Amino acid sequence: MSPSRAEELAVPASLQQETARLAVLPQMRAAMAWFHSHEEQIAAWQAEMAAIPAPPFSETPRGEWLKNRFDDLGLEDVHLDSVGNVLGIRPATGKTFVTLSAHIDTVFPAGVPIAVRRQGSRIYGPGVSDNAAGVAAMLAVAAAAQAAKLTHALPILFIGNVGEEGEGDLRGMRHIFSNPRWKNSISHSLILDGSGTDTIVSEALGSRRFEVIVRGPGGHSWSDFGTPNPILALARTIEAFAASPLPASPKTTFNVGVIRGGTSVNSIPESASMRVDIRSTSTVEMERLENSLRTALDRAVAVESRSNERRSATKRTPQKLTSEVVAIGNRPAGELAPNARILQVIRAVDAHLGNAAQSQRASTDANIPLWLGREAIAIGGGGTGGGAHTLQEWFDCGGRELGLQRILLALLLLANPA
């Protein structure tokens, strides 16, 4: 699906009317008024949470903080699950759940100094936008819903999930969608990631990541010359793999991002390794490129294992290289059907609010439900931000209200199916 195709689909008039009707209900007006009068509270939550370090696999202190906020707001069944996701429910009579989620982990490793400061409408510090902005928006929506005593047909499951970034590999969302309590009972997933109101992630960019390791006997560069060399095998692998043909559409990319190996200039290395990243919105294309990588590796190892026949005049016993491909990341690809209700809902809300937004493909928590064929989108938590994944990250609260209105309207439409 090209980004423009989703844009072209008209929102049904009935849904547009339903959006306008919902927006003026007294409860809804009360919730919107809560956003307006509580910007200071929302920014304070955001800054307070961003100051708690949450490196991948060490999110628990931040999770405990969020659990306390869920308890304060009076959500039901508030708990941390076995991987550290924080859950809380706004109950209703319906049998399936609508989720509003935001990841609580950051890209910053343990030990990175996390200094958060506020200046005017701005918050500065690592993670203030990605994803303290998303978590703050989720809390604001939960708080406004509680304060305004909003009613809805389907229960809403609020989730602060772990493991979205990097080697977290979407483990928090994966856990939710493999848990027997949730996996078949979530109808729609609204995911908050970062700031802004101008994007709708409706296509899941998949990625596969590998550590490729080549091992050999090693030896002295002079006296053992002819022994197969793992670095040369990797070099041959990279040369062949980099020549793999790529489709223009669906966009498919690869990267060799890290290469390691050897001990000294006059030693034939005993091992060498590299890290490879493959991305596409198509699972088929990712598999094809993975096969190219494996084929290139097998050939390179075979050629290099015969190297002593070429390099050494004296007859030697054949020495072989071995290789291993270890999967270090696997984010499945997927996309929404163009007529998906969740896409029509966000379009109707954007039309109602006069907000312009573009469909995008990205790698987010939405990859998991989209891969499973469920309806999910990822949108921003409002405001504006920049410098994501750097120590210079910032967030500006200006315009946050629009983002919160957008999230609440979409959530309520999803929780009140026609």
Ligand SMILES: [Zn+2]
């Ligand atoms: Zn994020």
